[in-house]
Amino acid sequence: MSDLIDDPDPGENAPEFSVSDLSGAIKRLIEGEFSHVRVKGEIGRVSRPKSGHIYLDLKDDRAVINGIIWKGVAGRLPVQPEEGMEVVATGRLTTFPGQSRYQIVIEDIKPAGAGALMAMLEKRKTALASEGLFDADRKRPLPYLPEIIGVVTSPSGAVIRDILHRLRDRFPRKVLIWPVAVQGERCAGEVTRAIEGFNAMTPGGSLPRPDLIIVARGGGSIEDLWGFNEESVVRAAAASEIPLISAVGHETDTTLIDFASDKRAPTPTAAAELAVPVRLELLAWLDGQEGRLIQALSGGVAQRGQRLRDLSRALPRIEVLLDSPRQRLDVWGDRLPAALIRGVQMRRVALSEAGGALRLGVLRRMIEGDKRRLAAASERMGGALQRRTRDDRRRLDTIAARFAARVPSDSIAAKRAELDRVSQRLPVAGQRQIDGWRTRIAALDRLRETLGYKATLERGYAVIRSAGDLITTRKAAKKAGPLEIEFADGRLALDEAAPKAKPKQTKSQAPDQGNLF
Template identity: 50%
Template sequence: MSPEYDAYDSSGRLLAEERAGDNAPPLSVSELSGLLKRTVEDRFGHVRLRGEISGFKRAASGHLYLALKDENAVLDGVMWKGGAQRLAFSPQDGVEVIATGKLTTYPGRSKYQIVIEKMELAGEGALMALLEKLKAKLAGEGLFAAERKKPLPFLPRTIGVVTSPTGAVIRDILHRLADRCPTNVLVWPVLVQGQGAAEQVARAVRGFSAMDGSGPVPRPDLVIVARGGGSIEDLWSFNEEIVVRAVADCTIPIISAVGHETDTTLCDYAADRRAPTPTAAAEMAVPVRAELLAGLAEMGLRAGRAVRRGAGQARERLDMQVRLMPTPDTLLAPQRQKLDQLSDGLVSGLRHRLADARAHLGQAGGALRPALLQQYVVRAGERLDRLQLRPDYLQRALSERAVAFDRVSRHFASLDPDRPLQKGYARVMAQGRLVQSVTAAQAAGAVTLHFKDGTVNAAIGDAQLESQAPAALSSPPRPARKAREAGDKQQQDLFS
């Protein structure tokens, strides 16, 4: 075999063969990935990285995916749901942080990444950068606009306070309210610092806003969100977006009293009024009761003086009007004069009227003569004779009236419903009504038979009547013709 063939056979054969003494056996890809994973995790089991967040994403499962970068390199990172829930801030792109965790590999993509266990902002500068970025975002949505601000009530009956129940803030607020103007206070206890504080504050503000006042607890007229002073990190819960949105959406006027005078949070911008301290918030919430009472007393005095001054001025105007008005004697003088004239005319008029009446009586008395009266009496007697009643006229009128009455009586007798009963007929009644058909009788079930000498109750059934009727049901004998004629004659004699 030639040397060229031997060289080709040693370096370019198609099938791999293991040789004796070879200490580098072939590894699978998974084995190599596992070796790399263990090596990286053993070597870098605890690291702290400083970098800028990029490509931040929160999955539906709650896990966080991001990348940490500087000017020369990029490293992928992941933070599981448990660690993400413990974060004291909301990660955003462009924020510089310090991440603590361990390096590992992701065999599915042949990449290495850091599993973040804790993440903190890289100094106060990064925190302020995050604050400014969030402030610009919320301001762009109009959450800090002046037209959204609601006026505070002048004298709230109930005040809701969102703060820690154990701190000095609530004591300062209650003490100041008691000094100025005692009112009802509802305290919603929350954490004001640390993990979960932002969620509790937002839940409290939304809870006060959702109250309708129909239950035993009244709805607050004003809400105060308060906390004592501290560093920007201590006050960071009141910079969280969830708190700012809850304060902006609150339907009740709200005062933000977070920190001291130099401390400013995003909650202050979203609230309807910012107080430099919790004590100042209590002073803004209610007026001074003593000043109100003094003001009421002063207004009462001013009202009394105004009433008295008005009454005095009205009295002066009345006196002036009275002096300008004429006296009663001046007003009644014409009427008195006219009354005297009418009195004199009345006496003379009565004398003239009496004289005229006497003259008229004399004229009429001359016409009353006995001959005229006798003539009047004769004419009246003649009229009386013509009006005398004669017996033949009365007898004829009575006869006509008797004939007419007899005719009407006979007609009434023919219409008597009991007259056919005298001939053996019976009237069938059911429930007070006349039965006129077989269908009505069968529907009634029970009927009452009315005879000339009484009534009998009967039941309607399906049994057939016997062919021979009982003798008791036979028709009664008709009265003799003569008897009937005699009866008719007697009746005619009655009305003749």
């Protein structure tokens, strides 16, 4: 049986290491030799666990090295690592004994040149644009004259002084300054919080909410302006409910916040010019508008006055307009009394004719005839009622005798009593109806007397006849023969009323006169 235990050979001095000792020795060797290195490569897999650390792979076409960025360092990086970026990572090499691998602890990471930054910027721009953050319909119009303007910028730079100076020259407004870092690691977070903070203010509160926000910074390199390309800043600008002007860099500088803002200004000074109008120009424009308004009103009044004067010259005088109506009024006033008198006379004649048409004899004959018919009807009605009563009694007696055995005697007595009462009421009802008819005939007779011409004669009028015909006009009277006048107390022929003609006296018939000789 062979010996399975490794015993050292005599004279052999190779030391024995445990796994931990060997791993520690390798770790110290690597960290001592590569305490500070810069590695250029492409970022592969990127992992961000809940701990806040970042794990990534740096690779080229032949090798891969693991990298780690601790949480504290990751929050300070100006550019966050993304897959596919070509970067230069600065850090130190170390080993991870638990998995027997080496890795680089990254302390700083930067894109490998402007080309890499621009490629990453274009990729981020495309991704944000696909979400609609840069759409024109999301942009809000700027207020014409904001009451309060919020400025997000560095409080110590020349930018804020340029903005305040320009606002004071154009139109002084209240300005709220939110100080932020405009470059470096803290730039993106502070600018994002500033935009969100302005939007969170309460309108009309102790610290009033601004009507317009200006995010401003001076010019610089792409690395200096990189904070305004961060996704958090772009999303905050797009979500702002307050209109926002971006004024980052000079006219040739373009950042992603420019696409998400409501208005881009080429410079911070231009942002102040976009925020407010020129007060003096506005006053001059108002003066010009006032002058034009006064001129238009004066011209309109003068034009209408001239038109009124032209129309007045074509109109006749008031007294001329009233001459014809006055003359017609005088004519009608002169004709009115005669017309009234003639109208009254015509109505009198018409009334007389209507009264004459009512012949007293005819009415009297009609009334007498109605009386006779009424008396005959009353006699017939009385006889008919008596006969009807006798017949009803006979039938009742016959019915009573026929059904005496069936119907109680008290019921028959009640029927007879009821029949007696009815027979007693019938003559009374008939007499009442006859009295009603007589009353109506008497009322009609009184109406006849009222409408007859006799009543008119009682008021002093007279009726003129000729040979029995009624005479109503002077012309008819001249053509007629002997006339007869009917008064209320009788008739009179005109030959009876005419005074007898006195015999003419001649000289011979003159009264005696004494002789003077």
